[in-house]
Amino acid sequence: MAGAGNVQTQQPFNVNTASAQGLQGAMGGTAMGMAYNPQQVQAGQLANTNLQQYQNPYTQQVIDAQAQDVLRNAQLGLNQLGTQAQKAGAFGGSRHGVAMGEIGRGVAQTLGQQSAQLRQAGFQNAQQMAQQDIASRMQADLANQQSGLSGAQMRLGASAQMGDLANLGFGMGQTINQNMMQQGAMQRALNQQLIDVAQQRYAERMGLPQQTIGYVSQALGASPIPQSQTTTKQPGLFDYLTLGTTAYGYSQSDIRLKKDLEKVGKLKNGLNIYKWKWIEGAEKLGTKVNLKMTMGVIAQEVQKLKPEAVAVDANGYLMVDYGAI
Amino acid sequence: MSGGKGGSQTTQATIPDWAKEPTVRNLQRAEDLQKVGYMPYYGADVAGFSPMEQQAMQNTMNQASAFGLAQPGANAMAGMPQTQMYDIGGGQQIAGYSAGNLYDQALAETQARNPEFAQRYDELFKG
Numbered sequence: 373m374a375g376a377g378n379v380q381t382q383q384p385f386n387v388n389t390a391s392a393q394g395l396q397g398a399m400g401g402t403a404m405g406m407a408y409n410p411q412q413v414q415a416g417q418l419a420n421t422n423l424q425q426y427q428n429p430y431t432q433q434v435i436d437a438q439a440q441d442v443l444r445n446a447q448l449g450l451n452q453l454g455t456q457a458q459k460a461g462a463f464g465g466s467r468h469g470v471a472m473g474e475i476g477r478g479v480a481q482t483l484g485q486q487s488a489q490l491r492q493a494g495f496q497n498a499q500q501m502a503q504q505d506i507a508s509r510m511q512a513d514l515a516n517q518q519s520g521l522s523g524a525q526m527r528l529g530a531s532a533q534m535g536d537l538a539n540l541g542f543g544m545g546q547t548i549n550q551n552m553m554q555q556g557a558m559q560r561a562l563n564q565q566l567i568d569v570a571q572q573r574y575a576e577r578m579g580l581p582q583q584t585i586g587y588v589s590q591a592l593g594a595s596p597i598p599q600s601q602t603t604t605k606q607p608g609l610f611d612y613l614t615l616g617t618t619a620y621g622y623s624q625s626d627i628r629l630k631k632d633l634e635k636v637g638k639l640k641n642g643l644n645i646y647k648w649k650w651i652e653g654a655e656k657l658g659t660k661v662n663l664k665m666t667m668g669v670i671a672q673e674v675q676k677l678k679p680e681a682v683a684v685d686a687n688g689y690l691m692v693d694y695g696a697i
Numbered sequence: 698m699s700g701g702k703g704g705s706q707t708t709q710a711t712i713p714d715w716a717k718e719p720t721v722r723n724l725q726r727a728e729d730l731q732k733v734g735y736m737p738y739y740g741a742d743v744a745g746f747s748p749m750e751q752q753a754m755q756n757t758m759n760q761a762s763a764f765g766l767a768q769p770g771a772n773a774m775a776g777m778p779q780t781q782m783y784d785i786g787g788g789q790q791i792a793g794y795s796a797g798n799l800y801d802q803a804l805a806e807t808q809a810r811n812p813e814f815a816q817r818y819d820e821l822f823k824g
Contacts, residue, residue: 388756392763549756556750563744563791567783574738581730588723 387545394538401531408524411517416506418499426498426505435487442486446479622683622691624661625671629654629689636667643669643677643697658689669697734822737800745780745792 428434453471457463627633630648637645647667655661671690674697675682681696712720746754754773761767780792808815 386759386763388760388763392765395764545756545760549753549760552749552753552756556747556753559747560744560750563747563793566785566791567741567744567793570740571738571742574740578736581726581733585723585727585730588719588726591719 387541387548391538391541391545394534394541398531398535398538401527401534405524405528405531410524411513411520413510413513413517416509418502418506421502421506423495423498423502426501428494428497431490431494435490438486438490439483442479442482446475449475621695622660622693623665623668624654624658624685624689625668625674625692626658626689627670627672629658629661630670633670639669639697641677641697643673646670658687658691659685660691668692668694732822734819737797739795739797741781741783741791741793742796743794745794746774746777 450472453468453475454463457465457468457471462468629651630646631651632647632649634647635644636647639645645667646669649666650661650663651657655663669692671682671692674692675690678697681693683691683693685691751774758767758771758773762769762771778794780794782790783793784790
């Protein structure tokens, strides 16, 4: 039972550390893959092979055993030849000697042939076994070479996968961190809003006296400094001419209703200014006759220069719009 | 309107009797207010980085360390001024900075470099 004291503290997973270690591992694995040299395979040669190890260690014993058999059979033949020679009374004779010699030659020949055949068979067997060994070794070497290549490829694949995982972890870490930064910025913005409001209220408090001054000013009038305005004016000639005409628009100015004309001035546009007296009953003859207006232009002259400023009344008299000249 | 006009016009502004007293009083108050001068704000001006922002910055620093681009254990907030805590009521506080000391320093610097100018300026607010 594991007590509290036996609990091993495990480092919490850290995506940054994992990514960095993964990237480092992937780079190391890739570097190893780049440096990988496949196992070299060389063909074995029979000529360089010591065939002795493939020889039957009992070859000589087999030869010796066979030789004993041959010699035993030869001895039996000699015995039989001796018996036959005794019976024929020729034992020890020349024919007996020739026969014995023949047997000896046959024995020697047989022994030589058998020994050579056994040694030849042993050599061929050793050669065949050596070739099989060479072929087996070649096959094993090729298999090892292939497994080494497969292992290297597998390690490269694992390195690439580790690199991908490291990259994935890095991206996840980045995304989470950006989210944290954005949310943290929102929190800071909230605090800043509080501070801004506090500053604004402080400014309002400090600006309040100034603002109350404005209140009084506003209460005193539309303008900050209340005032009444008195305007005095010294009228000019044209002011005089237009005096009383603006309310009516057109004013009677036909020369046929005027008398005692006296030229008193000239406008910049060339029209002459006259003083006159109205003829008797002018106000009945023409319309819009202002008997107090005894200075101005003559409608007939205006008609030549600015015909648009002249109109004809119901009785055919000419009127002038002073605002249009 | 064309043609010669001639003549002249003068305008005379007069304060109505009913407005004289409050107007004078208002002017006096404005003068009194002018003597007060500038009253600096020494409260918080700028909010400090939030804990989550600081953590995000530390994460970035840790990431840099993990990739060998910074010293292990480096503090992301190193070199940043320490925030002051400001009460916002209810036992709550926010971290922030005040520009009050910077203002005081700038004003003192101005007074040290241009004492005559500073004196003339300050006299504008004296009674």
